[in-house]
């Protein structure tokens with residue numbers, strides 16, 4: 467296949483995806499909301515939970531100041547590339563491998579700044595989820611996020 471044709475083919479996969487569905491880009495913002503009542507609401511990802519399809523991307527906004535977007539050890543599908551974003555107003559992450567992805571802010575993780583993204587299906591790593599790298603308040607946050615995920619699993 468010529469170089470031109472292989473590029474054209476790849477663009478077609480990106481645009482149309484394997485199933486014919488168009489890949490989507492989902493925004494997750496990073497906030498410092500000083501009007502919030504609790505520390506875990508002051509420092510947060512918004513939204514802090516998404517269920518997306520393989521091949522979709524998450525565009526993280528405002529990884530600036532002290533915020534980072536960092537893969538959470540113990541909540542990351544095997545084989546998926548690690549993420550570590552800082553000092554970027556916008557950064558897009560393509561998520562192709564199905565599973566549960568945990569994200570933390572390195573600075574505000576202790577205040578519960580975590581997010582959970584399910585790509586396709588949680589099956590691949592749902593049995594290997596570990597809270598070892600999550601602080602006390604993080605556990606409370608993840609219990610809420612996992613409850614949302616279980617509601618979605620029941621619906622699917």
Ligand SMILES: [Cu+2]
Pocket residue numbers: 496509532533534571572573574575579
């Ligand atoms: Cu932060």
